[in-house]
Amino acid sequence: MGGDHAPASVIGGVEQFAAAHPxxxxxxxxxxxxxxxxxxxxxxxxxxSTVVDCPDVITMDMKPAAAMRKRHSSMFSxxxxxxxxxxxxxxxxxxxxxxxxMALLQLRTLDGCHRPALAAQxxxxxGRSIVLDVGANTDSDPEQLIDxxxxxxAFARAMLGIERPSVxxxxxxxxxxxxxxxxxxxMRLLRQHGTVLEMNVHGFVEGNDISAGTTDxxxxxxxxxxxxxxxxxxAAKLVGSFIREALKSGPFSMLGALIASKGLNGLKDRMDxxxxxxxxxxxxxxxxxxxxxxxxxxxxxxxLGVAHQLAASSYNDDVRASLSRLAAARAAAxxxxxxxxxxxDALDATN
Amino acid sequence: MGGDHAPASVIGGVEQFAAAHPxxxxxxxxxxxxxxxxxxxxxxxxxxSTVVDCPDVITMDMKPAAAMRKRHSSMFSxxxxxxxxxxxxxxxxxxxxxxxxMALLQLRTLDGCHRPALAAQxxxxxGRSIVLDVGANTDSDPEQLIDxxxxxxAFARAMLGIERPSVxxxxxxxxxxxxxxxxxxxMRLLRQHGTVLEMNVHGFVEGNDISAGTTDxxxxxxxxxxxxxxxxxxAAKLVGSFIREALKSGPFSMLGALIASKGLNGLKDRMDxxxxxxxxxxxxxxxxxxxxxxxxxxxxxxxLGVAHQLAASSYNDDVRASLSRLAAARAAAxxxxxxxxxxxDALDATN
Numbered sequence: 001m002g003g004d005h006a007p008a009s010v011i012g013g014v015e016q017f018a019a020a021h022p023x024x025x026x027x028x029x030x031x032x033x034x035x036x037x038x039x040x041x042x043x044x045x046x047x048x049s050t051v052v053d054c055p056d057v058i059t060m061d062m063k064p065a066a067a068m069r070k071r072h073s074s075m076f077s078x079x080x081x082x083x084x085x086x087x088x089x090x091x092x093x094x095x096x097x098x099x100x101x102m103a104l105l106q107l108r109t110l111d112g113c114h115r116p117a118l119a120a121q122x123x124x125x126x127g128r129s130i131v132l133d134v135g136a137n138t139d140s141d142p143e144q145l146i147d148x149x150x151x152x153x154a155f156a157r158a159m160l161g162i163e164r165p166s167v168x169x170x171x172x173x174x175x176x177x178x179x180x181x182x183x184x185x186x187m188r189l190l191r192q193h194g195t196v197l198e199m200n201v202h203g204f205v206e207g208n209d210i211s212a213g214t215t216d217x218x219x220x221x222x223x224x225x226x227x228x229x230x231x232x233x234x235a236a237k238l239v240g241s242f243i244r245e246a247l248k249s250g251p252f253s254m255l256g257a258l259i260a261s262k263g264l265n266g267l268k269d270r271m272d273x274x275x276x277x278x279x280x281x282x283x284x285x286x287x288x289x290x291x292x293x294x295x296x297x298x299x300x301x302x303x304l305g306v307a308h309q310l311a312a313s314s315y316n317d318d319v320r321a322s323l324s325r326l327a328a329a330r331a332a333a334x335x336x337x338x339x340x341x342x343x344x345d346a347l348d349a350t351n
Numbered sequence: 352m353g354g355d356h357a358p359a360s361v362i363g364g365v366e367q368f369a370a371a372h373p374x375x376x377x378x379x380x381x382x383x384x385x386x387x388x389x390x391x392x393x394x395x396x397x398x399x400s401t402v403v404d405c406p407d408v409i410t411m412d413m414k415p416a417a418a419m420r421k422r423h424s425s426m427f428s429x430x431x432x433x434x435x436x437x438x439x440x441x442x443x444x445x446x447x448x449x450x451x452x453m454a455l456l457q458l459r460t461l462d463g464c465h466r467p468a469l470a471a472q473x474x475x476x477x478g479r480s481i482v483l484d485v486g487a488n489t490d491s492d493p494e495q496l497i498d499x500x501x502x503x504x505a506f507a508r509a510m511l512g513i514e515r516p517s518v519x520x521x522x523x524x525x526x527x528x529x530x531x532x533x534x535x536x537x538m539r540l541l542r543q544h545g546t547v548l549e550m551n552v553h554g555f556v557e558g559n560d561i562s563a564g565t566t567d568x569x570x571x572x573x574x575x576x577x578x579x580x581x582x583x584x585x586a587a588k589l590v591g592s593f594i595r596e597a598l599k600s601g602p603f604s605m606l607g608a609l610i611a612s613k614g615l616n617g618l619k620d621r622m623d624x625x626x627x628x629x630x631x632x633x634x635x636x637x638x639x640x641x642x643x644x645x646x647x648x649x650x651x652x653x654x655l656g657v658a659h660q661l662a663a664s665s666y667n668d669d670v671r672a673s674l675s676r677l678a679a680a681r682a683a684a685x686x687x688x689x690x691x692x693x694x695x696d697a698l699d700a701t702n
Contacts, residue, residue: 125589135523138531172486172577180489180574207581211589220578223531226523227575228582230558235583238476238562239590247611256611260597260604 001030001057001074002094004294009093011038013291013300014045017308024308027087029054029074052077058098060293067098068105075099079106082286089287089307091278093295099288100136100281107284112323115140116283117148117222118290119155120229121306124213130156130165131210134229134279137222142186145169145219146193150322151282152217153199158313159306160216167194168205168215170224178204190219196329197322278306282319287311352381352408352425353445355645360444362389364642364651365396368659375659378438380405380425403428409449411644418449419456426450430457433637440638440658442629444646450639451487451632458635463674466491467634468499468573469641470506471580472657475564481507481516482561485580485630488573493537496520496570497544501673502633503568504550509664510657511567518545519556519566521575529555541570547680548673629657633670638662 001007007030014026025048028035032053039046056073070076075094081087083106092099100116109116117133132152133140140148149167156165169187171179176187187204194201202215207228210218220228247257281288287310291303352358358381365377376399379386383404390397407424421427426445432438434457443450451467460467468484483503484491491499500518507516520538522530527538538555545552553566558579561569571579598608628650632639638661642654 123589125592138523170578172489172574183574207578207583208585208588210582211585223523223534224575224578227521227558227571228578231561231579232558232582232586234559234562235586236590237559238474239587241476243594250613252613253611256607256609258607259610260607262601262603 001034001054002060002092002099002293003291003300004060004093005296006093007031007034008038009296009300011035011042011045012297013295013304014049015042016297016301017304018044018048021308024048024304026050027052027078027081029078029081031055031057031074052081058095060095062095062098064095064097064101067095068101076102076106079103079286079288082288083107088311089289091289091291091300091303091307093291093293093300093303096135096290096293099290103281103284103286103288107286107288109283110285110320110323112327113147113151113283114144115147116281117151118279119152119282120225120279121159122210122218122229122232124211126213128160129210129213129216129218130159131218131220131225131229132282133220133222133225135222135226136281139223140221142182142189145186145221146189146326147283147323149190149194149199149201149217149219150197150326151319152219154315154319154322155280155282155310156216157318158310158315162216164198164200165216166200166202167217167219168202168209170210170218170220170228171204171206174204174206176204192333193326193329197325278303280306280310287316352385352405353411353443353450353644354642354651355411355444356647357444358382358385359389360647360651362386362393362396363648364646364655365400366393367648367652368655369395369399372659375399375655377401378403378429378432380429380432382406382408382425403432409446411446413446413449415446415448415452418446419452427453427457430454430637430639433639434458439662440640442640442642442651442654442658444642444644444651444654447486447641447644450641454632454635454637454639458637458639460634461636461671461674463678464498464502464634465495466498467632468502469630470503470633471576471630472510473561473569473580473583475562477564479511480561480564480567480569481510482569482571482576482580483633484571484573484576486573486577487632490574491572493533493540496537496572497540497677498634498674500541500545500550500552500568500570501548501677502670503570505666505670505673506631506633506661507567508669509661509666513567515549515551516567517551517553517565518568518570519553519560521561521569521571521579522555522557525555525557527554543684544677544680548676629654631657631661638667 028049029052032051035051054072054074054077056070058067058073058075078090079102082090116136118136119130119132120134122129122131130152132148153165153167156162171183190201205214247253279290289303289307291300379400380403383402386402405423405425405428407421409418409424409426426443429441430453433441467487469487470481470483471485473480473482481503483499504516504518507513522534541552556565598604628643630641640654640658642651
């Protein structure tokens with residue numbers, strides 16, 4: 001029921017997805033009365049779906065605390081189905097804050113994971129990268145960034161099919177001494193634990209490295225990641241508007257655009273944000289995919305694809321194994337530092 | 352002497368600028384021997400320039416601490432000329448960290464300003480906006496963000512000619528309760544002091560609002576601002592590469608691109624980063640413009656334009672007046688809070 005065009009966009013997306021994936025089955029959590037006419041019009045969706053009637057609706061502007069009280073909402077019910085194992089993943093285009101709060105309450109974080117993160121797939125010059133956290137948290141300490149690196153690495157393996165994804169930490173320079181204390185401490189921990197985890201740690205990356213595809217995974221705190229994602233969307237939109245103006249700037253430009261229309265439509269398709277829809281909440285005991293609030297059927301279909309691929313992958317086992325190895329490494333580091341002599345800070349500072 | 356193509360790019364830029372601005376005079380701080388043949392080849396530049404011989408050169412990868420010891424460098428000497436009043440502004444394409452450290456040492460911060468900020472001009476759907484800090488600081492507390500708002504407002508007035516520029520604070524949501532404690536405290540202070548300063552405070556803006564041009568000024572900490580700027584550059588480059596591929600995707604696309612070439616060249620011109628070159632260090636007792644390290648003559652000319660326009664404006668008086676009013680407001684707020692009863696935190700938390 002969540003999202004600007006729900007529930008029609010959801011049923012439309014299911015119809016499209018079901019056609020391409022005959023094995024997929026759906027639970028539709030929502031107001032049965034609103035869903036009935038839509039299912040009547042979408043026979044493919046109807047054939048593979050079960051409706052779970054939920055009278056309550058979480059509106060897009062509802063505060064998470066208020067949403068949490070709506071236990072008969074489609075959102076709460078869909079997450080409960082993931083919790084009880086009757087669904088392998090939940091997909092929602094609804095209120096992000098409410099979805100995050102409810103998912104955290106019902107599914108809890110994975111053992112060894114401090115906080116969940118929202119991961120996005122980012123188109124790059126080299127294909128696609130994973131960027132996280134893009135907004136599940138308002139800030140993140142160094143230990144949390146290490147969790148994000150592990151979850152992002154496993155996510156890249158599952159979604160992009162890369163055996164040993166390279167992992168970068170977003171900073172304002174690429175040299176190890178750049179940035180503030182927290183980010184340098186995160187890099188120190190990442191290198192330390194990365195060795196134990198056999199992670200392909202690239203080092204620091206800068207803002208322009210994201211779209212360049214310098215690394216397969218870009219780790220950052222939720223504040224910076226959210227600003228970066230939205231800033232890139234805004235910049236892409238600006239350039240798109242410049243292109244449209246340039247191609248309307250005179251009769252020759254318009255004629256040229258007409259002749260090149262096939263190529264330009266390919267470009268449009270490539271820049272279509274609906275095709276990389278589906279941010280994923282990582283770090284929970286269960287898969288939760290957040291489709292864009294403005295999703296239409298094409299966008300919702302794409303978010304379903306993310307859920308489907310992730311559920312079929314070994315992501316969950318992969319990330320659990322890494323987190324438990326990290327927990328062991330952290331415990332070892334703590335007991336080692338308890339017996340190690342104190343470092344000479346005065347000497348260290350001269351390096 | 353700083354920058355990838357110096358000193359040729361600098362002399363070329365001066366030659367170009369001098370042609371368009373017959374009244375401008377230049378001090379060229381650098382190795383006289385390297386400058387002589389260039390000046391011989393650029394008679395316009397030679398006619399309006401005085402050479403100040405500086406044997407030392409600050410390399411692009413030199414640490415600020417090492418650079419500071421080079422007192423006979425072109426960078427140090429140019430800043431000294433601003434300090435002693437013989438130059439109205441210094442322009443350098445050199446090492447940013449070194450320039451910042453040297454400028455801070457020689458020019459000091461303006462009274463009432465905690466830290467300088469690096470301001471960028473950002474192309475938007477509506478024209479141009481000012482974004483700061485884009486990298487002078489690795490983090491910024493709420494009080495510093497208020498300084499940035501004042502400096503950015505005055506800068507927008509001087510560069511964009513807007514009488515009452517709107518000011519936004521970059522966050523991960525537009526509602527007042529969004530973001531972490533620091534950013535909400537900054538908004539509270541901005542609203543409080545903004546009233547005293549008669550500032551047009553818009554409220555929070557998100558990443559996509561920057562390129563949309565929602566506000567004339569976007570205030571953020573140096574870490575987030577630097578990531579946002581570089582991420583936008585990367586995204587614009589990505590879209591640009593998609594366009595080039597689309598227009599080479601087949602014979603019709605190539606023909607169309609040929610016919611539309613005039614319009615597309617206009618686009619290229621519009622996206623040319625050299626045309627909005629020149630980040631400005633705000634908050635110092637003197638004007639310092641940082642041209643991009645990769646500046647060619649066109650880029651350096653554009654950075655000279657920023658310095659020229661700013662030096663001719665009332666920016667310096669404007670920002671000094673605002674900072675002194677802010678200092679008065681801060682003093683009043685401190686003495687008021689010293690006598691006010693403590694707030695009821697338990698009640699506040701329920702809002």
